Amino acid sequence: MKIWMILGSKEKLSTGAEMLAAARQIGEDRSACPTFVFPFGDGAQQAKDFAALGADVQIFAPGGKGDDLTPEGALFCLRACMAPGKEDFVLMPDAAMWRAVAPALAFHLEAAFAAGIRALRWEGEELFLGRQTWSGRRLAWLGLRGGPGVFTVAQGAFLPGERGEKSGSITSFAPLIPGGESRFCGEEPGAGVALGLKEARIIVAAGRGVGGPEGLDLLGKLATHLPGSILGGSRPVCDCGWLPYDRQIGETGADVAPELYLACGVSGASQHLVGMGRSGLVVVVNKDPAAPFFRHGDVGIVEDLGAFLPRLLEVLAEEKKK
Known part of the structure; x- marks a missing residue:
């Protein structure tokens, strides 16, 4: 079983640690191989930091600025290394970019899709996914027999686990990104979250x-x-x-x-x-x-x-x- 954890070039190490905790819950006792994937490319130092968590790292280097890629480009990179018909799982942050990519990738992989996952558990060969409903008043459980599956993971839902005994490997791949209908045109400040709010003691x-x-x-x-x-x-x-x-x-x-x-x-x-x-x-x-x-x-x-x-x-x- 392969578990892919997709992250952007500006994701924090804490986000990766939380996603790795979710991946380990999915892959428990199933010989899973968790791998971080950066379809937007990334710096060498950050790749080493993520590998130190105990998972392999796959970096796509499309040329140019990695954070300029669109959802189309990210989807093309992911489709280049993932093929339908495998019992794989793909995890992404529950954020705007990945909410656009995840369902399209699930369609390509002929996989189940679920958004905003906050809890996971296995019962025999069936994987149960917990996601909030009714404005957080209830936790709804979805059952999935085996794989494949593409899920977006709610931030802060999984407690980061311990680092692996050894660092993972780092490999890179440079696909040719075709021209698409959409293009990155810059960014401007939005509401976001105040600096330090999520990290405050x-x-x-x-x-x-x-x-x-x-x-x-x-x-x-x-x-x-x-x-x-x-x-x-x-x-x-x-x-x-x-x-x-x-x-x-x-x-x-x-x-x-x-x-x-x-x-x-x-x-x-x-x-x-x-x-x-x-x-x-x-x-x-x-x-x-x-x-x-x-x-x-x-x-x-x-x-x-x-x-x-x-x-x-x-x-x-x-x-x-x-």
Whole structure:
């Protein structure tokens, strides 16, 4: 069994580690050979970093800038090394580029296709794929007998495993990319995700319960007392313009996994919980004792933020002087 893990030229090592964890679940006890594939080409150092995770690396060098390739070009590269009729599995990030490539590749391989996979398990010879439905309220399971299959994998769904005992091999291939109907015409900044939000050890999350920009100012001051922290928010906070959308956490925002998640004035809607479900210690502060978030927190504090935050900042300032 071959398991291909497709990544872009700008993917982070953490994304590769998560995808390798998913590949190992698929290939458990089945003599699988996980291989990273970079259809856009990549730098030698990053290829070595990914190979150090314990999987082989295949780099396509189409000539020119690798990040200029279109979905058409990526599909052509992948079709050059993958043939129909094999019991292979292909994993890709659940991101815009790969959502365009994955179903077309599945058609070429005569394979099953599933998007946004968050869980995997084998039962005998049947592979079950878990994906969220109803805005994260339910996990739907799809059954697949054997392969082949092409899946997009939700970011943050799989915990990175340990590195392999030895590094994988690195090989390169230079296919001739034919001209297509579409072409890369440049890029411009979008909403994206704020720098450091996904990697933060501590996240101070603001909900509509903070009351407005004044409440956010207090949370910003609180964050300065917590080294390695960053300020994030729920969608209503971003919709109100209190925080930019690149700070949004949840189903339509970032998927995070900090060691400490401090939720202030966040009600706990399922769309928000989807994005922080892998957090370590979760502390919830809300004046409403019936807020759903309390059912998902480790520590719950029922208090008005207008009274709680100023007093907490006083205590932290006093501790800092000691």
